[in-house]
Amino acid sequence: VQLIHDAGVHEQQRTTRRFLLLRKPVVAGDDEKAAKLVPSRTFRITYTIDFQHPLISDQSYGLVVSERSFQKEIARARTFGFKRDVEKLHAAGLARGGSLDNAVVL
DSSP states (O other): OHHHHHHOOOOOOOOOOOOOOOOSOEEEEOSSOEEEEOOOSSOEEEEEEEOOOTTTOEEEEEEEOOHHHIIIIITTOOOOBOHHHHHHHHHTTOOTTOOTTTSOBO
16 A cells, blocks of 8 residues: 555546436345445445354444545455355366465455
8 A cells, every 4th residue: 555655646637537426325136135325425335244154243334435544444454255165266266376375264
């Protein structure tokens, strides 16, 4: 993160940008997962997840995203996985750089 910060921000050439303006909440998903987008004047992320695992169970987190909060709360975050998923990924020829020696696996 520090190297990216040291490189600095450079304004890009002006181009036409396409974006969506959310006027009302939008929900998509099924019985197992869902996403909800809600109009806001800030870039706010809130999530709740249930891993159904005895070590981590369900969790919730919320954050108004800014340069500072990204550096402090998100950039240093690391992922983890479940042994059952690692075995499936390896069997499918995926996650070849990941192993029990270099990843947090539950």
